[in-house]
Amino acid sequence: MPKGIYNVPEAYNEPVLSYAPGTKEREQVAAAFKEMYNSTVDVPMYIGSEEIRTGKTRDINPPFDHKKSVGKYHEGDVSHVEKAIKSALDARTKWAALSWEHRASIFLKAAELIAGPYRAKINAATMIGQAKTVHQAEIDAACEFIDFLRFNVEFMTQIYAEQPVSSDGIWNRMEYRPLEGFIYAITPFNFTAIAGNLPASPAMMGNVVVWKPSASQMLSANVIMEVFKLAGLPDGVINMVQGNAAEISDTIFDHTDFAGVHYTGSTAVFNGIWGKIGQNINKYKTYPRIVGETGGKDFVLAHPSSIPAQVATALSRGAFEYQGQKCSAASRAYIPKSIWPEVKELLVKAVKSMKMGSTEDMSNFVSAVIHEGSFDKLASYIDAAKKASDAEIVVGGGYDKSKGWFIEPTVIETSNPKYDTMCTELFGPVLTVHVYDDTKWEETLKLVDETSPYALTGAIFSQDRYAIEQATKALENCAGNFYINDKPTGAVVGQQPFGGARASGTNDKAGSVLNLLRWVSPRTIKETFVPPTDYRYPFLG
Known part of the structure; x- marks a missing residue:
């Protein structure tokens, strides 16, 4: 049959259509x-x-x-x-x-x-x-x-x-x-x-x-x-x-x-x-x-030099798109005390503006979680946070399963960096934030690395290039996909190959x-064109 060494069509990323009204x-x-x-x-x-x-x-x-x-x-x-x-x-x-x-x-x-x-x-x-x-x-x-x-x-x-x-x-x-x-x-x-x-x-x-x-x-x-x-x-x-x-x-x-x-x-x-x-x-x-x-327990770590609006947007999208049901979703965040008030204000405002309901209504930003088991698990963690002495609900916290498995996008703030929802994979629209003292940047790097057994995705935000390099090195083993000044979700084929190590x-x-x-x-094939005819090597004389 005819033979040829073929070049395949050059791969390119499929353009994402907008689905804007009227399209x-x-x-x-x-x-x-x-x-x-x-x-x-x-x-x-x-x-x-x-x-x-x-x-x-x-x-x-x-x-x-x-x-x-x-x-x-x-x-x-x-x-x-x-x-x-x-x-x-x-x-x-x-x-x-x-x-x-x-x-x-x-x-x-x-x-x-x-x-x-x-x-x-x-x-x-x-x-x-x-x-x-x-x-x-x-x-x-x-x-x-x-x-x-x-x-x-x-x-x-x-x-x-x-x-x-x-x-x-x-x-x-x-x-x-x-x-x-x-x-x-x-x-x-x-x-x-x-x-x-x-x-x-x-x-x-x-x-x-x-x-x-x-x-x-x-x-x-x-x-x-x-x-x-x-x-x-x-x-x-x-x-x-x-x-x-x-x-x-x-x-x-x-x-x-x-x-x-x-x-x-x-x-x-x-x-x-x-x-x-x-x-x-x-x-x-x-x-x-x-x-x-x-699994993953994916993090966002902000440096004191971070821009609050960028951090808040990354948290809003990274934690709540698709109801947090991405293995890469942001589920724990470490925010410095100096910028937390502004990040919190922007984050609460964003979450309160998110519409929730059927996906047929294309103005909805979030919908229901996948099934009753997921709903019940998430609701139990939210209820526990409402009663905890070392945690509080910043925004969200509601849920309703009368028609669909609806969990409100929820932000928990905790003073305990090892609080349950900082460590446990929830796989839902629940983000837990720990506010750290600006002077404890290096201690927080160690905390991020040691808190979770997972190592899937993580993101850092900083305008300080020295801090970016320090974090990139300190966190090298706790995220297979690492993001600088971006949310920890959204890997694109051919651009950010996806996967993590440790328990991920x-x-x-x-x-x-x-x-x-x-x-x-693989199989190696060696073909010799003119095989030797005498076993003797030259060293034998």
């Missing part, structure tokens, strides 16, 4: 929202060529209107997980052998489908099922997902182009094989882009995948599979299963062909996964790759070549 994109997403909200979807499992509906279903309820059903999804059992594994392994030989440019074409086409005819649909599904505002849905479900697909194709070609040197009479080559077996992708509710990328990135490198999406993200998960199928992804390459999480995972981790896990979720669950893999290590054909991005994961940097390298097994 075409606003009208399109409003129409898609209305259609989806006033109909019901029946989400199957996607295993091989089949759409499997077991009849064992659960409702899909918008978090901002939990009595409303917009559809149902079907749950499977162990037999369906086993079927998905077999389907993946049956597809592996042909998929792994497919020329890389054809794999690239599938995912580039998926990106174009999302950028064009599926943009409104995937955004509306995310707005309804995950309670994201139109802006949060756009930067996630559309733009970030598109960016992952485009940039990963470019990163894939960079990996394949990385070759060893060759000496005289020898040609050294490096090939990058998919892993031997199948990959298990476990994805969270909070980012549609992560839900799409975690199965897609290993698949792009020639692997086959069993994917378990979050039960709280089934509406957009279904759209992801629809897009992949339409883009030409062969049957069995990505198999989507849902059901009892422990049952699915136990079945997969017990299989001899398990080759790796791509995970985003809680630290506790990831620790359990690691332990289970360790227990079963002698069963596997190969050492599995374990790639995970987990393996720091394999989604949105970079580093992540894709985890899904290949």
Whole structure:
């Protein structure tokens, strides 16, 4: 067959549309929202060529209107997980052998489908099922997902182009094989882009995948599979299963062909996964790759030289966009006493101006948290703060679950730098502030580093370059994504590869070549053109 060394289309970040009143994109997403909200979807499992509906279903309820059903999804059992594994392994030989440019074409086409005819649909599904505002849905479900697909194709070609040197009479080559077996992708509710990328990135490198999406993200998960199928992804390459999480995972981790896990979720669950893999290590054909991005207790640290309006804005956006349900969300802040009165005034004013409600109303800045379990947890911490002697509610503190799981954006001020909500990951719209004495900058640096077991994101604000350098060095291990004079959220694929260490994961940097390298097994090939014909070396005389 004809051969060529192909250049892929240059990757670029998908422009974020404004959705301002009167724009075409606003009208399109409003129409898609209305259609989806006033109909019901029946989400199957996607295993091989089949759409499997077991009849064992659960409702899909918008978090901002939990009595409303917009559809149902079907749950499977162990037999369906086993079927998905077999389907993946049956597809592996042909998929792994497919020329890389054809794999690239599938995912580039998926990106174009999302950028064009599926943009409104995937955004509306995310707005309804995950309670994201139109802006949060756009930067996630559309733009970030598109960016992952485009940039990963470019990163894939960079990996394949990385070759060893060759000496005289020898040609050294490096090939990058998919892993031997199948990959298990476990994805969270909070980012549609992560839900799409975690199965897609290993698949792009020639692997086959069993994917378990979050039960709280089934509406957009279904759209992801629809897009992949339409883009030409062969049957069995990505198999989507849902059901009892422990049952699915136990079945997969017990299989001899398990080759790796791509995970985003809680630290506790990831620790359990690691332990289970360790227990079963002698069963596997190969050492599995374990790639995970987990929790965070992300900080904002302001230096006395900071500009209060900038700090207040970073806190408002960083803590409360998408109801604080980002693993990168600002949840603890350290503000010097000299600027706290102005920061506090601006922050309270901003929070009081935030509208809350259904994501269909595009004037709302925040909506509901994802489910009742999250609501109850957050409400309990807010109630405890109201009673605490070393903490007070600065603004917010209200909650109501009569219609949706609504938690007001809440700011807690504490005199205790180790107060519970300064240390515990809450995953909601609750920010805790500790005010420190201006003279204790260095002590506060140490406090920021030692307070949390996590190390995902963090931000510092300062107009003093010496202080910026000092903080950058002092905090080098407590944030995998570190921001200077910016909020700790909003990483962009290809610009700020994302991931953290310590209890925040393996720091394999989604949105970079580093992540894709985890899904290949290199093989070195040495070819000698004129082999020797005598065993004797010159030193033998």
